[in-house]
Amino acid sequence: MYAVVGKCPVCGEDLTVTRLHCRSCDSALEGQFDLPRFCKLDPEQLNFVETFIRCEGKLNKVQQELALSYPTVRSRLHEAIRALGYEVKEALTMSPEQRRSILDNLAQGKISSDEAIQLLQGD
Secondary structure (H helix, E strand, C coil): CCCCCCECCCCCCECEEEEEECCCCCCEEEEEEECCHHHHCCHHHHHHHHHHHHCCCCHHHHHHHHCCCHHHHHHHHHHHHHHCCCCCCCCCCCCHHHHHHHHHHHHCCCCCHHHHHHHHHCC
């Protein structure tokens, strides 16, 4: 058995499956079938996603297991998300002063906890 590839090795476009076969009863289906999104990942990205799942989505655990820096782990996660066809919402970097100001405003009752969460999340 060979692993299913999702990208054409010649031009790089997505591949489609045209025949499915049952080894048990020898039935076959022919047509145009889409491959699962995970087939669009290259072997390195697939390995990363498997590690991410095994680590229960905790980036610091992935960082330890793969011996990579936290920014590299985030970058690889974003690459895998994009390869699956999803958009990555880039987090706005907030300075420690901006963060402190939001928390001070919350502590002083100038903003609600919901407003503080939205501001801290960049929404």
